[in-house]
Amino acid sequence: MENIKPLAQLKGHGKRVGHVKFNPVAENVAASSGLDYSVRLWDIEHQGEKGAVGGFQDTIQSLDWNYNGTLVAASSRDKKLRLVDLRAKQVVGTAPSHQGGKGSRVVWLGSTGKLATTGFGRTSGRELFVWDVANLEKPELTIEIDTSSGILMPFYDESSKMLYLAGKxxxxxxxxxxxxxxxxxxxxxxxxxxxxxMAAMPKRGVNVRDIELMRLFKAVNSNSIEPISFKAPRKDESFQADLYPPAPGGLAALSSEQYFSGSTADPVLVDFESIYTNGIAKLVPAEPTPVVSSETTPSSPPPSRASAPPPPLSPLASPHPESPVLSPTSAVESPHTISEPPSPTAGKSREIAEAPATANVYPPLEAVDTFLLDAKIEKVVSGYQELINQHSEALSKKIDSLTETQLALETKISELESSNTQLLSKISSYEQEIDSLKQLTDSLQTKSADLEDSFKAHDSRVSELESNLVTTIAAAAKLTSAVENFSP
Known part of the structure; x- marks a missing residue:
């Protein structure tokens, strides 16, 4: 990544950019949201900002274009859902959304004019709301999911009318x-x-012959991505027209000039039956419809794209031919009736490219959507980079805290070592004093023994003197008696 240089830099947001979404029908047109609480419209081809809408009271947590790229839905931490017309530079609809404090996400339900949002309720339970754009007073549907704490990431497949909710x-x-x-x-x-x-592969990349409805790519860790395939459990080997109506082909229906002049068009569609039958990708092109916006009145109608067909689609190999397929253990097919898909003849189908004899039978991701794939990859990388930055910041704070704790512990250890040295010195001094006391005790014991011997000698002498004294007294008594008895 160090040697990669950007082709262009689009500057406008006052703070970090959180989301970037490419327009589904216009070439080189994107919307972005940032921490400056604004959504902005970009002309990437001419590297300029075309509009900005503010009014958000907190972080914008999710962003999604509608089917024909005329509106952007945005969910915010201020607990509101907003519909934004970026070309008119105004918010055209606002609704009170999930009341929990955690993250919410929004996704358009294809061309139905409905929105799905995920978030948390007041009691921190996970919720799913379905909104009718024509009436945003309250959700059309409210579904309580569970009480888990992970953000629900929604992905919608219009062909099978399936909504997937992946818990982060x-x-x-x-x-x-x-x-x-x-x-x-x-x-x-x-x-x-x-x-x-989690990320979803566009419908044009699924394996039609295996009746694959959706393929999600799961980020397991920092260096591992796991593909998860969802398939309909049907045994019929014929083309399943109800599951594979024409779907967006990843080609622009409008140029950026047409889009910014006010034109509107539906996405260019891919005919899946032609891919299933002979591996040749046919398109059902959508004609641009001039629409005069509230701010722009073109002096002449925008040029028609009928004379400039989209570039050809070359059927290539599957982007992940050897990836392990993880199918859910039970049926994906619903017992509920699925409405008839749009007819492939609704627009004039046109064979784009002759397929080689070894062509694969489902549309290539690389050939159809190289530009948008790069944009999606950049968005995923940006999301992970933001996540890494958040975790890095938290980790840096944790490291700083641990460093402070380590320094405090080292200071405490140093104090303890100093106290231990002083204690050892005192112990040594006490030991020396004890040795001196022992020597003194030994000396006293020796003197005591000498004194006992002297006392014994004295006792013996005293006994001897007492004996002599008795003898002398007896002799004196005799002498006295003799003197008394002597008569001259």
Missing amino acids: GDGNIRYYEYEKSKMFYINEYTSTDPQRG
Whole structure:
């Protein structure tokens, strides 16, 4: 990454950028949100900002374009859901959303005009709301999921009308079918490995012959990504038209000039049946419809793109031909009726490229969406970089705290070592005094023994003197008696 230099730098946000989303129909057009509480519109081709909308009271946590790239839905930490028309530079709808303090996410439900948001309620339980854009007073549907703490990351597949909810920090992926304004729970994929992040492959990249409905890519750790494939359990080997209506092909329906002049168009669609049948990718192009915005009145209609068809699609190999497929243990197919898909003849189908004899039978991710894939990769990398920065900041604070604790411990150890040295010195002094006392005791004991011997000698002498004295007294008594008895 050190040798990679940006092709261009788009400057406008006053603080760090949190999200970048490319427009689904216009070439080189993107929306971004930042910590300056604003959403901005960018013309990447001419490297300029085309509009900014503020008014957010807290961090913008999620951002998503609608089906034809005319509106942006944004969820914020200020607990509100907003619809933003970036070309008109205004918020066109606001609704009170999830009331919990944790992260919320938003995703458009294809071309239905409905939105799905995930977040937390007042009691910290995880929730799923479905909104009708025509009426944002309250959610059309409210579903309580569980009481786990991980943020729910939503992914919607319009072809199968399936909504996937992946819990960040756990290993579960719930999936639902949205049909006739109702959300039907289908099943749950479980794993013992928690997902740190999740991304979805565009519909045009799935394996049609294996009846693959969705492929998610799970970030297991810092250097491991695991593909998870969801398949319909059907035995029929024929083309499943109800599961594979035409889907966006990743090609621009409008130039940036057309988009900023006010034109609107639906995405260019890929015909899956032609891919299934002979490996040749056919497109169902969408014609741009001029729309006069509130700020721009073009002097002449924008040029038609009918004379400039999208570049060809070359059928290549699957982007992950040898990746292990992890299918949920139970059926993905719902018992609920699925409405008829749009007819492939709704627009004029056009064969784009002749497939080689060894062509694969499902559309290539590389050939269809190189530019948008790079953008998605950059977004994922940006998300992980933000996560790494957050964890790095927390880790740096933890390291600083541990360093302070270590210094305090080293100071305490030094004090203890000094006290220990003083104590050892005192112990040595006490030992010397004890030795002196022992020597003195020995000397006193010797003198005591000498004194006892002297006392014994004295006692013997006293006894001898007493005996002599008795003898002398007796002799004196005799002499006295003799003197008394003597008569001259």
